[in-house]
Amino acid sequence: MPALLAIAVTVANNMKKHIQNRKVLLRFGYLGSFLLISLYSCIMQKPYSAKITKFQPSFWGEIKENNLKRIADTTEILITGKVYDYDRPEGGISVIFISKENKRKFKTVTDSKGHFQINIVNGLYNIQLIPYKYGKTPSLNFENLNFKSGEIRELIIYTESSAETVSMDTIFESKRAYNEYLKRQ
Known part of the structure; x- marks a missing residue:
């Protein structure tokens, strides 16, 4: 066993x-x-x-005039100005003054005749213009503008804008991504 x-x-x-x-x-x-x-x-x-067509606006310009009108007994700076597009006043443009020292933003919007007015503090600034007729994508930047206390300035800015349509070929990595693209069309 x-x-x-x-x-x-x-x-x-x-x-x-x-x-x-x-x-x-x-x-x-x-x-x-x-x-x-x-x-x-x-x-x-x-x-x-797929062939994708994109609306791609372009926006460019220059500061034609940066005139010191007078000096006031204050610590603020008063800036008035006008924005033109092809010699037409350009309304609805955001004009943003961004301080180089502390990134503080001062914002205003042009009226229907292209005029704007803003009070800022002294310092070195970048100016950004955003035309809302195209959304927020194109913007125009001017750098290193120095403003001193008490200045009353006038800025005249000329801009040009155009809308282009650009098409490009795109290859999607998966059928799912391709179908998602087709749903949005």
């Missing part, structure tokens, strides 16, 4: 090892299959192309 029991234990251990080896082989088989399928799908991925 003990010999029979020893044989049974040996057979059971051999079967256990065989089953464990088979599980390992199955796991490697599944992993290998998954990797091959993934590699095949990456290689065979179809590119989805």
